[in-house]
Amino acid sequence: MSAYLQFDQVSKHFPGVTALGGVSFEAYAGAVHGLLGENGAGKSTLLKILGGQYRPDGGRLLLGGKECHFGSASDAIEAGIAVIHQELQYVPELTVAENVLLGRLPTRFGFVDKAAANRLVSERLAKIGVDLDPQARLIDLSIAQRQMVEICKAVMQDASVIAFDEPTSSLSHRETEILFRLVRDLRADGRTLIYISHRLEELYALCDSCTIFRDGRKVATHPVMDDVPRERLISDMVGRELSDIYDYRERPLGAERLQVRGMADGCDFSVRAGEVLGFFGLVGAGRSELMRQLYGADKRPKGTVLLDGAAVSHAGPSAAIEAGIVLCPEDRKEQGILAQSSVAENINISCRRNGLLGGVFLRHAREAALADEFIARLKIKTPHREQEIRLLSGGNQQKVILARWLAEPDLKVLILDEPTRGIDVGAKNDIYRIIHEVASRGCCVIVVSSELPEVLGISDRVAVMRDGRICGELARAQANETAVLSLALPDATSTPISARRTA
């Protein structure tokens, strides 16, 4: 059998960067082909070429043996290619049916035929086994449901090639299951599927074969996924051996430094000096909300927060920072970075508060030195400190946000909400190392994460949340996947993804 989709020596250059340097790989109909690589390895560029958004500078793209030239995204759709981007593209105010059929809505006497649209879409939804009301507006749906709509759209366009870019990054366990089932159905249906993810467990669970990229080049193609050991995938990706990316080392724990009392029902907890406390729970369990209250980002109507025995004011983020409590928010793009500002600006924004870096006038030289120091210390990959942060990869953006807080002279509590979401293995490892360093200085570190291996890997203690309450705490020795999940899941029957290997 010959491959349905072929990339043949495809290259793409941007000013000063080779995004893709002659990449070849093939994907077969009725199979899922995984793409792996750190951020900046070239996967997104590849998807954009596939989706018609970029034109390659060299090489050929073949579909069913025929060479394709896409001038625009609609050319690609025409050719039967659907790309489901990490950031979903939909109109929130329109209904499911309208979104699925956008641009091709059935009409009657010149008006949109809503009944026909709803019927068409509900038939198709039923066929792919998704239970959704075609008349629901997308704004009222969960992210997972919106993704289903996007997939339905791809099926509706009769796409023969469907590419997924990090589809599970904001899905809960259960929603991920539904997505997996859909992907498997599409495979059984004979479609050619491309699947990008940073989560190796998912790739093992879903993919038949995979290709690994590094720095815009192909490192290897593994034709049979199950034959490749995990360590090999990681070393292919980062170009070195990573025995244990979590890099956990014992630290001496001090006295209780941070105590949270009565802030929300059933949410009292405390953290010792030098301790890393992991917060696990399903999406919507209330972890981010709890952290935002603790930080003062949201109103804190009641309760007390004690730091080294003294009450912390709840006047808002600036008061929390003053006390030494800082937060790296969940949504890097919306809440973390100043996209159009430079790396240096993003690092310095907080610590020049109240003239910490200089009196009335900014001390540019000092700010530059501080920025350079952190760029070197956290190994932030940027051409220079004046680079706009939006042009950096996700992992490096996250490091800049971390630098912002590590530059605080009197850091006591570091709260990280999903610190490694959507970033590559190498950068993750760097961030775990930073967490260890900060904790070793006697700070309290709180890590909220939906990645169970990560929570287990770096935490001294794990707090599990469910339905807005802390439903259990486990010391490192007791914390394993089964124990944590049985606390986190509403019914204790589910098993973790990594425990399943489905064909």
Place this chain on the structure above:
Amino acid sequence: MSTISLTNLPAARRRALLGEYSMPLAYAVLFVVLAATVDNFFSVANIVGLMLSVAQIGMVACTMMLCLASRDFDLSVGSTIAFAGVLGAMVLERTSSLPLAVIAGLGAGALIGAGNGVLIAYLRVNALIATLATMLMVRGLAFIVSQGQAVGINDDSFIAFGDARVFGLPLPIILCALCFLVFGILLNHTIFGRNTLAIGGNPEAARLAGVNVEKLRVWIFLLQGLVTGLAGLILASRITSGQPNAAQGFELDVISACVLGGVSLQGGKARIFGVLVGVLIMGTVENVMNLMNVDAFYQYLVRGLILLAAVLLDQLKSRGERH
């Protein structure tokens, strides 16, 4: 950075610099061409006249720049100019005290600005709507307090305010230059300026990084009002009366100048030098059209076209960046 010569820079950086200075370059070329081709343009008297004609726009453009940089908007400046002028003239008429008149004008401006700020920052009214409302209300107030009549000014010292010369230049030009200097330093060399850009770039991120977003926004609008009050007093002094219907459409001229100067309406980007060039382009074009006796009706058309061309140029630049 300044130690590196342009030729040593990588191509991308060089292109970025060129993009950044495309408007000043365009203006320099325009100026040379006009000087060579238009009679009476390149004379001291005309250039001073040109600068005087944009002095008020220039001042207010400085604070409007801060406003736009923080992702806000202020439509009320035209009305504030009229109200500050009328109020100053009336206080002068009643009390014959120049300091009191100036305080009244500036104070009124600052209060209106602070009011806008509170409405927008604390009561979370959309900036466009809030300042549209104050624009109408303040214009109404100007008519009400003056009973619809121009308030004449006879005080020589007040009239001298708009007429006096320092180092051979009219006082309004000096004040305008001072505004550019002060707000340039404020934007680039103080925490205030940086935080202004930060809340414009990403308000939520700025708040979570410890910036007091609400307070800062009120201050920005207060400064805007204060400077607008000053511009109102200068205008009143130059036309020797407080006119309740003065400066109609002024807010649009100011915003046009800022946009010409490359200030992003999405917030987060502003350059004081760009705003200066924007103001000068507006003034020069108007000046030249007057010199060439272009019909006022056509002047509107030309000004609109120039604004559109500048924005389109900017679009093309940012599109070039993306691909």
